[in-house]
Amino acid sequence: MTAATDAPVRHRPPRAGGAVTLTAARLLRIELRRSAMPWILPVIAALFWFDSYRFGTGSPPYWVLRTFWNMGQGRTFLDFAPFVVGVAAWMGSRDGRRGTADLVAGAVRPRWAVQLAAWAAAAIWAVGAYLVFVGVMFAVYARQGLQGSPPWWWVAVGAAAVTAFSAAGFAVGAFFPSRFAAPVAAFGAFLAVIVSDQNGFGDTSGWPLILPTNANGNYQPVSGIFYPYLPDLPIARMMFLGGIAVAALGLLGLPARAGGAWLRRAAAVVTLAGVAAAGTASGLARTARLTPHGMTIPALHDAASDRPIGYTPVCAQAAGVPVCLNPAYRRYLPEVAADLRPVLAQVAGLPGAPARVAQVAGRYTSGMFENQTDVAVTISGTPPVLRVPLDEFNTLPSATPGSAAQFDQELPLLSVHAFVGAGNGAGTTAQQAVQAALLQHVGLPFATQVQALAIFGLPPWGSEYLQGLVSGSESATGPGSPGGPVYAAARRFAALPAAARHAWLATHLAALRSGELTLGQLP
Amino acid sequence: MNVEISDLTRRFGRTRAVDGVSLQAGAGVFGLLGPNGAGKTTLLRMMATVIPPSSGRLRLLGRDPGGYGPRREIRRRAGYLPQNLGYYPGFTVAEFVEYFALLKDMPPRQVPRAVAAAVEQVGLGDKARARLRTLSGGMLRRAGIAQAIVNQPELLLLDEPTAGLDPEQRVAFRALLRGLGERSTVIVSTHLVEDVGAACSEVALMDAGKIVFRGTPKELTARGERTGAAGDAPLERGYSAALAAARSAAAVRS
Numbered sequence: 001m002t003a004a005t006d007a008p009v010r011h012r013p014p015r016a017g018g019a020v021t022l023t024a025a026r027l028l029r030i031e032l033r034r035s036a037m038p039w040i041l042p043v044i045a046a047l048f049w050f051d052s053y054r055f056g057t058g059s060p061p062y063w064v065l066r067t068f069w070n071m072g073q074g075r076t077f078l079d080f081a082p083f084v085v086g087v088a089a090w091m092g093s094r095d096g097r098r099g100t101a102d103l104v105a106g107a108v109r110p111r112w113a114v115q116l117a118a119w120a121a122a123a124i125w126a127v128g129a130y131l132v133f134v135g136v137m138f139a140v141y142a143r144q145g146l147q148g149s150p151p152w153w154w155v156a157v158g159a160a161a162v163t164a165f166s167a168a169g170f171a172v173g174a175f176f177p178s179r180f181a182a183p184v185a186a187f188g189a190f191l192a193v194i195v196s197d198q199n200g201f202g203d204t205s206g207w208p209l210i211l212p213t214n215a216n217g218n219y220q221p222v223s224g225i226f227y228p229y230l231p232d233l234p235i236a237r238m239m240f241l242g243g244i245a246v247a248a249l250g251l252l253g254l255p256a257r258a259g260g261a262w263l264r265r266a267a268a269v270v271t272l273a274g275v276a277a278a279g280t281a282s283g284l285a286r287t288a289r290l291t292p293h294g295m296t297i298p299a300l301h302d303a304a305s306d307r308p309i310g311y312t313p314v315c316a317q318a319a320g321v322p323v324c325l326n327p328a329y330r331r332y333l334p335e336v337a338a339d340l341r342p343v344l345a346q347v348a349g350l351p352g353a354p355a356r357v358a359q360v361a362g363r364y365t366s367g368m369f370e371n372q373t374d375v376a377v378t379i380s381g382t383p384p385v386l387r388v389p390l391d392e393f394n395t396l397p398s399a400t401p402g403s404a405a406q407f408d409q410e411l412p413l414l415s416v417h418a419f420v421g422a423g424n425g426a427g428t429t430a431q432q433a434v435q436a437a438l439l440q441h442v443g444l445p446f447a448t449q450v451q452a453l454a455i456f457g458l459p460p461w462g463s464e465y466l467q468g469l470v471s472g473s474e475s476a477t478g479p480g481s482p483g484g485p486v487y488a489a490a491r492r493f494a495a496l497p498a499a500a501r502h503a504w505l506a507t508h509l510a511a512l513r514s515g516e517l518t519l520g521q522l523p
Numbered sequence: 524m525n526v527e528i529s530d531l532t533r534r535f536g537r538t539r540a541v542d543g544v545s546l547q548a549g550a551g552v553f554g555l556l557g558p559n560g561a562g563k564t565t566l567l568r569m570m571a572t573v574i575p576p577s578s579g580r581l582r583l584l585g586r587d588p589g590g591y592g593p594r595r596e597i598r599r600r601a602g603y604l605p606q607n608l609g610y611y612p613g614f615t616v617a618e619f620v621e622y623f624a625l626l627k628d629m630p631p632r633q634v635p636r637a638v639a640a641a642v643e644q645v646g647l648g649d650k651a652r653a654r655l656r657t658l659s660g661g662m663l664r665r666a667g668i669a670q671a672i673v674n675q676p677e678l679l680l681l682d683e684p685t686a687g688l689d690p691e692q693r694v695a696f697r698a699l700l701r702g703l704g705e706r707s708t709v710i711v712s713t714h715l716v717e718d719v720g721a722a723c724s725e726v727a728l729m730d731a732g733k734i735v736f737r738g739t740p741k742e743l744t745a746r747g748e749r750t751g752a753a754g755d756a757p758l759e760r761g762y763s764a765a766l767a768a769a770r771s772a773a774a775v776r777s
Binding site: 019022023026027030033034036094095098099100101102103104105106107108109114260261262 | 568571572573591594595598599601603605607608609610611612613614618621622623625626627628630631632634670
């Protein structure tokens, strides 16, 4: 049947051009005002304070150490991720839950654009909060006078991760618009970051390096002090996370209701571009290799990033020998000089005795910096220089109340160990005996040496020694018990007058270092 | 004609929600009557370009909504109040109306004035800053009407607009409808026949997806005279009589 009324079709004047930006800005303003994200920020703030900020405060006053937990291990992101994903899913499911899908789908603006505005508001709140929280933490750190430089690359990775997770959460909510979308998405995000975090402990190479909370990478103790933070892995991770964000947002534009045909084609292209970016980044991560200064990815690596950070060392005198440190370690200079003074006094005048002590950068061969294999205090060069990688030490003087005493043992021990030429192993029995005698004279009694050697990783199987797992060859067993032959020889050598010891060392030091002397040849 | 519909059908699975409807409408208030499940809402959703027809011809404001560009232009010039109005509880009335004004691609500089005018027209001027979650059902309905008329639409589609309104508001709303109908095509779906009698110049009665009557409210009233059809008011009796006649004719045909 037909019903009809007569009236002409009226035409309205064309709409004002160039208004798209202003419209988008106004939409965004409304979404920002009414986004649910701010409601969850106090919870995140509390968690951030308890979980991210507090844990870093006990570390030595270096940016790289203080921020390792919250930036290097991505703990701050971990605090954000579940909540951000949950709220983003809540926002994404809004039209479905609230029954506004017809209104939005019947509007001029494509539904995709409307969804992007809602997501952008949620993401701006989340990323903004992340940057503010990290900014406040960094401001506090800066007031505390931390040495080195802040890990800006890793802050950017965290911001990219928050963005990507908000996009993924929003997409989940948009495609599954139920009230359960938010808690399910939040729990999924929590699982994802926990798995990523655990991978960070187990996987030091391959694609898991791309995961945002994988702690392996170029977050080395020398970063920001001796060398810049290498940007290779952060760039790959940002590419990966950006790809995920783009792909998730592109997916929103694929359904028929999202917009016109060309818009959906564009969404498909965007989705594919995002997937390609994420896939490429994962592929790049597989090519990553760990260098002493951090993780490099050949396709992304800029040789300029390998250049050491220039500095003018700060120096003090110990037994007439200059002891020079990186200015970032200035606060430890008196203690380092004091600890080395008796060692340098013992060896002064001997051939190959250090003419200078210099701090050098540690070299890291495994992913996480807690896992370095040994501390490489060495004597090399002409004139000889005692090279001390302070960042590799078990602890620095001010880290904990007991750490100063530990440091006071470790530095002389490692220096004497280097002096007798024992290298990274236990050394020969003759070297062990001379080492023990010299340590006795620099303030480390025989009775405490075995335990000290084990604690400080000399020989490097110290922990196994403590567990009673090692037995066998001379080079692996170390000096043995204080009642054994090594310590008997050491006691004899230590009992000699200083001049006699000095004279014997002057004559036999080269042979001792080359490993040619036996225990029986000691005086 | 602002609305030109020819043999329009919409299927949901095996169900024909709208079955071969033809309709033309220009300026004026056009009432769409019918029992629950008659297909009124589906017809309005197609006219609002929310869902496409399964078959048939649909031209709105002189354009075919099958094309993306024309569909956008139709949406820009149309207003739609769904039967189940969804809303964002945290938005204020003004924000809600502004939001949809922006989605309708109104020139952004005109939006604030248009929003204020629309909110005023539906009598919510003093509630413009109130959150939607604090409003009564009737006020929410009026907020929905405000978002539908904010762009001064040439085609206004209202699905059960008076549901939840109190008598005073309904009287005011009918006056608003008559005003809007002077310059636009207003299609009102309702099962409240008194609304049709008071505000509509044309009326169509739908049943089982088909239009079974069209004419003026007077003509519909005349259908009920001396028929003994159920109803308290003359128009209700006309409605019942027309519906009964259509159903018996359909039964004979089948």
